[in-house]
Amino acid sequence: xxxxxxLLLLAAGPVLVLGVLFVxxxxxxxxxxxxxxxxxxxxxxxDVLARPRVHRVAWFTVWTSGTATLLAVxxxxxxxYALHRLSxxxxxxxxAALLVPFVLPTVVVGVAFRQLLGxxxxxxxxxxxxxxxxxxxxxxxFNVAVVVRTVGVAWESLDPRPGQAAAALGASPSxxxxxxxxxxxxxxxxxxxxxxxxxxxxxxxxxxxxxxxRHATVETEIYLLTTTVFDLRAAAALSxxxxxxxxxxxxxxxxxxxxxxxxxxxxxTPVRAVRRSDAPVVVATLLVLGAMLxxxxxLVAGSLSVGDGWGLDNYRALTTAGDNQALLVPxxxxxxxxxxxxxxxxxxxxxxxxxxxxxxxRRSHSVAERRVRSTLDGLFMLPLGVSAVTLGxxxxxxxxxxxxxxxxxxxxxxxxxxxxALPLVVRTLTPVLGGIDDRQRQAAASLGASAWxxxxxxxxxxxxxxxxxxxxxxxxxxxGEFGATSFLARDESPTLPVVIFRLIGHPGEMNYGMALAAxxxxxxATAVVMxxxxxLRVPGVGAF
Amino acid sequence: MVLRLRDVTVRYGxxxxxxxxxxxxxxxxxxxxxxxxxxxSGCGKSTLLxxxxxxxxxxxxxxxxxxxxLAGTPTxxxxxxxxxxxxxxxxxxxxxxxxxxxxxxxxxxxxQVAVRxxxxxxxxxxxxxGDRLPGTLSGGERQRVALARALAVEPRLILLDEPLSALDAxxxxxxxxxxxxxxHAAGTTALLVTHDHEEAFALADRLAVMRDGRVVQSGDIxxxxxxxxxxxxxxxxxxxxxxxxxxxxxxxxxxxxxxxPAVAVRRSALVVDDAGPVRARVESARVTPEQVRLVVQVEGxxxxxxxxxxxxxxxxxxxxxxxxxxxxxxxxxxTTGP
Numbered sequence: 001x002x003x004x005x006x007l008l009l010l011a012a013g014p015v016l017v018l019g020v021l022f023v024x025x026x027x028x029x030x031x032x033x034x035x036x037x038x039x040x041x042x043x044x045x046x047d048v049l050a051r052p053r054v055h056r057v058a059w060f061t062v063w064t065s066g067t068a069t070l071l072a073v074x075x076x077x078x079x080x081y082a083l084h085r086l087s088x089x090x091x092x093x094x095x096a097a098l099l100v101p102f103v104l105p106t107v108v109v110g111v112a113f114r115q116l117l118g119x120x121x122x123x124x125x126x127x128x129x130x131x132x133x134x135x136x137x138x139x140x141x142f143n144v145a146v147v148v149r150t151v152g153v154a155w156e157s158l159d160p161r162p163g164q165a166a167a168a169l170g171a172s173p174s175x176x177x178x179x180x181x182x183x184x185x186x187x188x189x190x191x192x193x194x195x196x197x198x199x200x201x202x203x204x205x206x207x208x209x210x211x212x213x214r215h216a217t218v219e220t221e222i223y224l225l226t227t228t229v230f231d232l233r234a235a236a237a238l239s240x241x242x243x244x245x246x247x248x249x250x251x252x253x254x255x256x257x258x259x260x261x262x263x264x265x266x267x268x269t270p271v272r273a274v275r276r277s278d279a280p281v282v283v284a285t286l287l288v289l290g291a292m293l294x295x296x297x298x299l300v301a302g303s304l305s306v307g308d309g310w311g312l313d314n315y316r317a318l319t320t321a322g323d324n325q326a327l328l329v330p331x332x333x334x335x336x337x338x339x340x341x342x343x344x345x346x347x348x349x350x351x352x353x354x355x356x357x358x359x360x361x362r363r364s365h366s367v368a369e370r371r372v373r374s375t376l377d378g379l380f381m382l383p384l385g386v387s388a389v390t391l392g393x394x395x396x397x398x399x400x401x402x403x404x405x406x407x408x409x410x411x412x413x414x415x416x417x418x419x420x421a422l423p424l425v426v427r428t429l430t431p432v433l434g435g436i437d438d439r440q441r442q443a444a445a446s447l448g449a450s451a452w453x454x455x456x457x458x459x460x461x462x463x464x465x466x467x468x469x470x471x472x473x474x475x476x477x478x479x480g481e482f483g484a485t486s487f488l489a490r491d492e493s494p495t496l497p498v499v500i501f502r503l504i505g506h507p508g509e510m511n512y513g514m515a516l517a518a519x520x521x522x523x524x525a526t527a528v529v530m531x532x533x534x535x536l537r538v539p540g541v542g543a544f
Numbered sequence: 545m546v547l548r549l550r551d552v553t554v555r556y557g558x559x560x561x562x563x564x565x566x567x568x569x570x571x572x573x574x575x576x577x578x579x580x581x582x583x584x585s586g587c588g589k590s591t592l593l594x595x596x597x598x599x600x601x602x603x604x605x606x607x608x609x610x611x612x613x614l615a616g617t618p619t620x621x622x623x624x625x626x627x628x629x630x631x632x633x634x635x636x637x638x639x640x641x642x643x644x645x646x647x648x649x650x651x652x653x654x655x656q657v658a659v660r661x662x663x664x665x666x667x668x669x670x671x672x673x674g675d676r677l678p679g680t681l682s683g684g685e686r687q688r689v690a691l692a693r694a695l696a697v698e699p700r701l702i703l704l705d706e707p708l709s710a711l712d713a714x715x716x717x718x719x720x721x722x723x724x725x726x727x728h729a730a731g732t733t734a735l736l737v738t739h740d741h742e743e744a745f746a747l748a749d750r751l752a753v754m755r756d757g758r759v760v761q762s763g764d765i766x767x768x769x770x771x772x773x774x775x776x777x778x779x780x781x782x783x784x785x786x787x788x789x790x791x792x793x794x795x796x797x798x799x800x801x802x803x804x805p806a807v808a809v810r811r812s813a814l815v816v817d818d819a820g821p822v823r824a825r826v827e828s829a830r831v832t833p834e835q836v837r838l839v840v841q842v843e844g845x846x847x848x849x850x851x852x853x854x855x856x857x858x859x860x861x862x863x864x865x866x867x868x869x870x871x872x873x874x875x876x877x878x879t880t881g882p
Contacts, residue, residue, distance in 0.1 A: 167619040168626035169646040183636045
C-alpha cells in the first residue's frame with residue numbers, strides 16, 4: 001500500500017501536466033458538443049454520426065489508412081531486413097535517411113507531393129494530383145520508417161539459430177521465412193501496423209494539403225467543422241469516434257509490444273555479408289529509398305528553379321514577408337521562432353518523459369501496482385493518437401481564463417508540441433530503462449549505494465545516450481508539428497510550418513517558391529537533427 | 545567414408561592476415577559412427593560444425609558426403625539435421641508440431657506424420673507431451689524434443705552442438721546415456737562438438753581434439769585418451785598434471801615402465817597402498833563420495849594428486865606409501881617446451 005502511495009505521489013506531477021494540458025482541453029472540446037444549454041444532450045451527437053457525409057468521411061479514412069498501412073508494411077519489411085541484417089555499405093546513412101520523412105513536417109511532405117504529382121511535376125502525367133491515391137502515397141511516405149524501425153529492431157535481435165535449425169531440417173529460405181521468421185516477427189509487424197494505421201487515420205497536414213476540402217478524413221473534417229462551419233457538435237462527435245478507435249488501437253499495440261525481459265541480454269545479431277541471393281531484397285530497398293528521395297528531390301529542384309533557369313532567389317526571398325503581404329513577419333523570423341519553440345518543447349517533453357519512463361519501468365511488487373504502472377503507460381501514449389486539431393482547439397477554449405490563462409503565454413505553443421512529442425520520448429526511454437536488470441540495482445544497493453547513487457551508477461550510464469536521442473527526436477518532431485500549432489501560434493509569431501502553409505495558400509508565384517525554399521530549410525534542419533540522433537545508435541528511436 | 549573434410553579453412557572477413565577460425569582441418573567419419581570434436585571455447589569447433597551444415601562458407605578446402613562435394617549445396621538440401629546447445633525449438637509451435645516440422649516440409653500425409661511423431665516422442669521418452677508448448681518444458685525435455693525433431697526425417701548426418709552443456713550435472717549424465725542409445729538404435733551418423741570431455745566420452749566412438757582452429761589429434765576415443773599427443777591435449781582430456789624428467793622417470797619406474805621425458809597423470813594415478821613402493825607425505829585430504837582425494841609430497845617428484853579408499857584414515861602430515869596405477873597415466877610421445 002505504501003509503495004502504491006509513493007508511486008502515485010511520484011506520478012502526480014506528470015499526471016497533473018497531462019490533466020491540464022491534455023485531458024482538460026480535449027474534454028473541453030468534447031463538452032462543446034455534448035452539452036447544450038448546460039444540459040448533457042448526447043442525442044444530437046448520435047444524430048451527427050448518422051449523417052451520410054460522416055459515413056463517407058469515416059469510410060474514406062478507413063480505406064485510405066488501411067491501404068497506406070498495408071503498403072507501408074509491404075515496402076517496409078524488405079528494407080527492415082536489408083538495413084538491419086545485411087552489411088550494406090552506407091547502412092547507417094540510409095537508415096537515418098528513411099527516418100527523416102517520419103519527422104518531416106507534414107506540410108512539407110504535402111508540398112513535396114504536390115510538386116511531384118502536380119501539373120508540370122515529374123510525375124504529373126499520371127494525373128494523380130488531388131486523387132485519394134496521392135494521399136495514400138503521402139501517408140506511406142511518412143510511415144514506412146515506422147515499419148522499418150519497429151520491425152528492423154525486432155529482426156536485429158531475432159536469434160538466427162531457429163532459422164538455421166529449420167534450414168538444416170530441410171526448409172528452403174522462403175519456407176524458413178514463412179514458418180519461423182515471420183511468426184517470430186508477428187508481434188512487431190502487427191504492432192507497427194497498428195501504430196501506422198493510427199498515424200494515417202489521424203494525419204492532418206498531409207491530407208489537408210493534398211486532399212483539400214474534396215477528400216476529407218475524420219481529422220480534416222474535424223478541422224473544417226471547427227474552423228469553417230463552426231459546427232462544434234459535429235466536430236465533437238467525430239472527436240469521440242476518433243478517440244474510441246485510437247484508444248482501441250493503442251491498447252492493441254501495447255498488448256503486442258514485447259516487454260523486454262531484463263534478465264535476457266538483448267543480443268544483436270551481427271550483420272552478414274550480402275550474397276547474390278539477397279538481390280531481390282536489396283533491389284526492393286533501393287526502390288523504397290528511391291521512392292522516398294523522389295518527392296524530396298523534386299522539392300529541392302522546385303525551390304531552386306527561378307523562371308526558366310536556376311537560382312537562389314527563393315532562398316533570398318526568405319528574409320521578406322512574401323508577395324502581397326502574405327505574411328506578417330519574414331520567414332527567417334519564423335524559423336527563429338520555430339527553433340526557440342522546439343527547444344522549449346524539448347526540455348518540457350524530456351522532463352515529463354523521463355519521469356514517466358522511470359515510473360512505468362520500475363519493478364512492480366503487486367498486481368495492483370503493476371496495473372497502476374501499465375495504466376500510466378497507456379495514458380501517456382494517448383497524445384500520440386488523439387487529433388492534434390481537437391487538442392489545439394481544446395487549448396483555445398479551455399485555457400483562456402484564470403487560473404489557467406495561458407492564451408497569451410509564450411509557452412502555450414511549446415506546451416502543445418511537448419505533449420505531442422511526449423510519447424516519442426517515453427517510447428524511446430522505456431525499453432532502455434525496462435531493459436536494466438533490476439538485480440543490478442539490488443547489487444548496487446547491497447554494496448551500500450543510496451537510491452540516488454544507484455540511479456547515478458546503474459541507470460544513468462545506460463540511459464544518457466537514449467535520453468540524448470529522445471531529445472533530438474522530440475526536437476525534430478516539435479520543429480515539424482503543424483496540427484496543434486496551426487491553432488495556437490499567434491499571427492505575429494508563427495512557426496515555420498505555419499508560414500509554409502500560409503504561403504502555399506496565398507496567391508503569387510514568389511510565395512509558392514518561397515514555400516518550397518522554406519520547406520527545404522525545414523527538411524534540412526530536421527534531417528540534420530535525425531542524422532545526429534542516428535549517430536547515437538540507440539535502437540529504439542522511431543520504433544513503437 | 546561418409547563424411548570427408550579435406551583442408552577445410554574458414555576465415556571471418558576477407559583479409560588473409562586474419563587468423564583462420566578453422567585452419568586446414570581434415571577429418572573422416574564412417575557411417576553409423578559418432579565423432580566428437582573436442583576443444584576449448586573459441587577453438588573453432590562450432591564454426592567447423594556450421595561449415596559442415598552449410599551455414600558458414602569455406603575459404604578453402606572441401607567437404608564431401610558419400611563422395612559428392614557439398615560446395616554448391618545450400619543448408620536445406622544437405623539432408624543433415626542440426627541440434628543446438630539450447631534446442632532452438634520453435635516457440636510458437638507445439639511439441640508435436642516441432643517434431644513434425646521437417647515431415648510437413650516434405651508434405652508427408654498427416655496420418656503418417658501423426659504416427660511418426662508418436663514414435664519419435666516415445667523414443668525420446670516424452671509420449672503425451674505432443675500438445676505442450678516448448679515454453680512449458682524443462683531444459684532436458686526441450687533437448688529431447690530437439691533430438692526427436694532432428695531425427696524425424698532420418699537425416700544422413702546429425703550435427704550436435706554441445707547438446708548437453710546447457711543441462712545440470714545429473715540430468716546431463718542421464719540424457720547422455722539416452723542420447724547414445726538413441727543414436728545407436730537409429731544407426732545415425734553424428735558429428736558432435738563439445739568442450740566437455742565427459743560429454744565426448746559419453747557419446748562418441750571417435751574423437752578429434754581441436755585447438756586454435758586446428759585438429760591436433762584424432763582417432764578412436766580410447767586411443768586418444770590413452771595416448772594424448774602433447775601436454776595441452778592431456779590436460780584438456782582431464783589429466784591432472786604432466787610430470788617431466790626426473791619426476792617422470794621416478795613415477796614410470798614405480799609403475800614398471802620404461803623411462804620417458806614426460807608423463808601425464810590422472811588424479812587417481814597414485815593410490816595409497818601399504819605395499820606400495822613410493823613413500824609420500826600427505827599435504828591435504830578431502831573426502832568425496834567415491835574416494836578420499838589427497839595431495840601428497842613425493843621426494844623427487846613434488847606435490848602430486850593421489851587417492852585413498854573411502855574409510856582409510858589419512859590426515860595431513862601422515863607418512864604413507866603409494867603405488868602407481870599404470871592405467872591412469874599416459875606417456876607423452878613428445879615434450880613441449882618448458
